[in-house]
Amino acid sequence: MTAVTAHAEDALISRPDSGRNQLRARLRNARTRLAVDAVARASDAAANHLAASAEYAGARRIAAYVAVGNELDPAPALARAHADGKEIYLPCILPQRKLRFARWRPGDSLRESRLGIPEPAAAAATIDPGELDLVIVPLVGFDKSGNRLGNGGGYYDRNFGFLLRRRQGKPVLAGYAHAMQECPRIETNEWDVPLALVVTETGIRHFVPGNPPAARPPEIGT
């Protein structure tokens, strides 16, 4: 597996958006170098951690994503969720960078979105994002406060911006990432929607809105 390089990024992330873009590129490059079997093992381990969580136990409707590149793959977690009788939804890309969450069951066919990412067919039933219980969120980087660096389109920020006004309640946003995607600190903008927790192959870390991360003992790596 690739060595952890993200912790060397402090200098970059203190700059404005150009720094975010550089950090994004570096993290993506580091992830590209992960071995395929390491990604598969990490995805299985993350599924076990997620399945043991209270957030998963309490969720009936779960949204996730189709992994591309070396993203941590939610597929093993979704197979388990389906077996546990939970409803699964996947994002479809709409104009104006909107996301529509469409019902999907393991084995259902997918078509290619305008971004080249597989998504459910247009006829699949959809759900309002606010009706989801748990969203497994893709990301490029995360920090110890639950700040997220996404793929750069603002899709998740736009479609879950209503959580910024609520801070609590449905859905719970769970970042899903390799542990090597953690950064010391990610500068945020007012539109960035923070994560409630992050699941990696090493465990789960919960974040408390408005509190420093030290307020709760870290669960990752313990």
Ligand SMILES: Nc1ncnc2c1ncn2[C@@H]1O[C@H](COP(=O)(O)OP(=O)(O)OP(=O)(O)O)[C@@H](O)[C@H]1O
């Ligand atoms: N709620 C919003 N309303 C309007 N524009 C937004 C909103 N959220 C983000 N944007 C725009 O989207 C662009 C990308 O945002 P950002 O850099 O935070 O993406 P990201 O979080 O990395 O991407 P994603 O959420 O798709 O993974 C920003 O330039 C911002 O102007």
Ligand SMILES: [Mg+2]
């Ligand atoms: Mg953002």
